[in-house]
Amino acid sequence: MKHFTANVTVTLRSSILDVQGKTVEHALHSLHMPALSDVRIGKHIQLTVTAPDADTAREEVDDACKKLLTNPVMEDYSIYLTEVVAAEKA
Amino acid sequence: MNVGVVTFPGSNCDADARHAAALANADNGDVVHQLWHKDSVIPQGLDAIILPGGFSYGDYLRTGAIARFSPIMKEVIAFANNGGVVLGICNGFQILCESGLLPGALIRNENLKFVCKDVFLKVENTNTPFTNTVKKGSVLRMPVAHGDGRYTASEAEIILLEKNKQIVYRYVSQTGEKNAEANPNGSMHNIAGICNKDGNVMGLMPHPERASEALLGSADGFTVFTGLLAHFQRKQAQVVA
Numbered sequence: 001m002k003h004f005t006a007n008v009t010v011t012l013r014s015s016i017l018d019v020q021g022k023t024v025e026h027a028l029h030s031l032h033m034p035a036l037s038d039v040r041i042g043k044h045i046q047l048t049v050t051a052p053d054a055d056t057a058r059e060e061v062d063d064a065c066k067k068l069l070t071n072p073v074m075e076d077y078s079i080y081l082t083e084v085v086a087a088e089k090a
Numbered sequence: 091m092n093v094g095v096v097t098f099p100g101s102n103c104d105a106d107a108r109h110a111a112a113l114a115n116a117d118n119g120d121v122v123h124q125l126w127h128k129d130s131v132i133p134q135g136l137d138a139i140i141l142p143g144g145f146s147y148g149d150y151l152r153t154g155a156i157a158r159f160s161p162i163m164k165e166v167i168a169f170a171n172n173g174g175v176v177l178g179i180c181n182g183f184q185i186l187c188e189s190g191l192l193p194g195a196l197i198r199n200e201n202l203k204f205v206c207k208d209v210f211l212k213v214e215n216t217n218t219p220f221t222n223t224v225k226k227g228s229v230l231r232m233p234v235a236h237g238d239g240r241y242t243a244s245e246a247e248i249i250l251l252e253k254n255k256q257i258v259y260r261y262v263s264q265t266g267e268k269n270a271e272a273n274p275n276g277s278m279h280n281i282a283g284i285c286n287k288d289g290n291v292m293g294l295m296p297h298p299e300r301a302s303e304a305l306l307g308s309a310d311g312f313t314v315f316t317g318l319l320a321h322f323q324r325k326q327a328q329v330v331a
Contacts, residue, residue, distance in 0.1 A: 012197070015244075016197065016242055017200075019198065019200055019201075019202055019276075020198075020202065023202075068151070068155065068156075068159070069151070071152055071155065071188065071195055073187075073193075073194060073195040073242070073243070073244075074195040074197055074242055
């Protein structure tokens with residue numbers, strides 16, 4: 001079995017007004033950074049997955065996102081998976 | 091009426107909800123049960139279940155997201171799908187949305203602040219077990235106390251809610267006008283409470299149990315409990331007849 005670190009990024013769906021993101025965007029503009037826009041604020045969930053391969057690991061995390069970690073009515077998510085090599089783990 | 095009120099870890103309006111239900115039951119002596127989140131059975135002959143307000147599981151992850159998987163919720167969902175009457179107040183509304191018994195979701199208030207004040211609600215649908223004792227269009231006064239009460243759903247879902255008369259309460263001004271000032275959290279279409287298509291499951295962000303006695307400043311919320319009582323008495327009369 002292999003170990004993977006999964007980083008899940010959860011943001012409000014693009015159709016939903018992200019009030020925090022908008023407020024931060026206004027603040028950035030008032031700091032004279034007009035090049036920055038479309039600020040979205042979300043949350044970050046990190047977890048370890050034990051699975052035979054990366055595809056299975058991703059499926060496990062995807063299942064967790066659908067069942068509990070996110071609410072598809074209001075949130076989008078993306079999964080970033082990296083394998084934890086043995087030396088790193090020890 | 092036999093009512094059960096669920097206590098989740100972090101519920102803080104469960105005692106108030108039991109008190110208001112007991113007040114409605116004052117003349118018939120029926121009991122109000124406390125249901126525990128870990129229970130995997132519910133009492134026989136229960137008429138209604140109330141999911142109370144509070145901060146179940148500390149509102150971790152998302153409001154209602156973890157409570158939705160409590161052992162008792164399996165029973166609540168089966169009870170609702172079987173036509174049982176379920177009322178979700180505030181956090182209870184959030185749990186009902188997370189569990190899929192009601193459509194949509196409740197997200198952070200538009201002004202990002204916890205809002206705690208009295209609001210005015212227009213009763214849009216009186217053909218429910220919860221609102222059958224009030225006149226359509228009545229304006230009721232009840233308090234809200236929440237940080238995540240902005241009702242959100244897809245436009246297609248909102249059209250369905252309007253079409254099926256599933257919007258039960260809307261935030262309005264004291265004189266009954268629907269406008270942005272009267273909306274405490276940025277909810278779409280000023281939605282404060284909705285029911286499912288069959289009308290047996292309702293969720294609302296305001297707290298009827300906190301406005302159930304004149305002593306508390308308003309007894310308008312008591313209409314939800316007297317509505318339930320009238321609904322079950324009528325049902326019982328039909329059975330006898």
